[in-house]
Amino acid sequence: MRWRRALWGAMRTWRPGRIGLTEADRLVAGDPPSPGYPGLGALLNMAKAPASEEELAGERAAVAGFAAAYRGAVPASVPRGRRSAWVPLSAKGVAVKVAAGVAVLAVGGTAAAETGNLPAGAQQRAHRMFSSLGVPAADSGGRSTGAGPAGVAGSVRPSTSAVPTPRAGGTTPRSSDPATLAQCEAWDAEREDPRGKAMTAQAHRALFAVAGGQSRVPAFCAALLTPSPDGRPSAGVAPAHPGAATATPSHPGGQGTANGNGNGHPTPGSHQESHGTP
């Protein structure tokens, strides 16, 4: 009995020792591990290596998405009507660039990759994001190359096409289709509460078909369900700076959940609010 305990003790001291809380905290802080753990430091350093080009390739699409989604976060009191028009100018700038990128992709599939303008990952992602728009290549190319004052006015349309809003497609009356909207709402409700009333497989398929594939549904529906404030001045009178958007009273205390007090879903209130607008 005693020898067994002694042997056990010896084994414990002989082994490099399992990582304890203190050692774990050291490792988390970035300190090199004790010699007893070969490979661990290397592994952790690989996991937190600096960002790769591919990881950052989606920036333009992300910023375009931000512009659209942020716009949709306008308080519910803003009347919702014709979905169009009010886009901050800087969003247009981004949008025109993105639209130009789409044109490049649409016109010459591999051209962008050859010229090195877009990393392969970005190209794929952009293609995935925008191919649901159905924008004719020649058409969008012509619009996005418009320059000068006329170009700015002309850019309003392509700019809405930069966010995955189907109505900009021109070929697609489907966004005004209440059935599609309802499908998106059902899909969104299903995502929020998977145990709730499920969509039929047929409804799923229909929505996937309209969105251009299952993977495109989130962007498709996000654009469709995001209410945009109307009654706003359109292009010509639009605020010259995105900062002007802050003129809209943001409701700082309105979303306590947004500030992280550890309860359930991040921001259930605002999420529904942006969808439930009549």
Place this chain on the structure above:
Amino acid sequence: MVADDDLAESLKLAIAGDEAGFAVLWRSLQPAILRYLRVVVGGAAEDVASETWLQAARDLRGFDGGVPAFRAWLFRIARHRGIDELRRTGRRREESTDSLEERAARSPVRDVAAEVLEEMDTAWALELIATLPQHQAEAVMLRVVAGLDVASTAQVLGRRAGAVRVATMRGLRRLAADPRVRARDGGVGSGDAAAASASEGM
């Protein structure tokens, strides 16, 4: 990586709707979000990351806090989006559809060999971490890769701080004992190169 002080300004701008501010936030946090989601939802990580940012953008107007709070808030959105994804697809993780070799073969020629290697290293590390029990994997990712403190990690995971510390420790223990990790020691070029910048924290 951008220091919190610099990010604070960008956060303020982004809350006010400024795209340049948002872009800085995105560049600074997207890699960690993507890697965290890679461990949680595997191949769906990019789509879920996009959804995460869309939701964050939608709700950002009401955000009222500093950079650490924002980071925790963002990762909590990512986690919920990831869980939604898992529920929807009904499986733990969707394996990445293409292997490392395929990705390496596909990557443009102009990529420096070292960068490809480094990407593969990172992917390899994430795959290993993803083999941990889920809560350990998440704790390791949030603490080590995302650089969240114990309290923020606890908030994101909805667990107590003590549980987070223990989960992190157990995860690291398992990784340290993994023969693939032990075999990897020494033969790593890029890992050492990454060490300098990584130790500044992400």
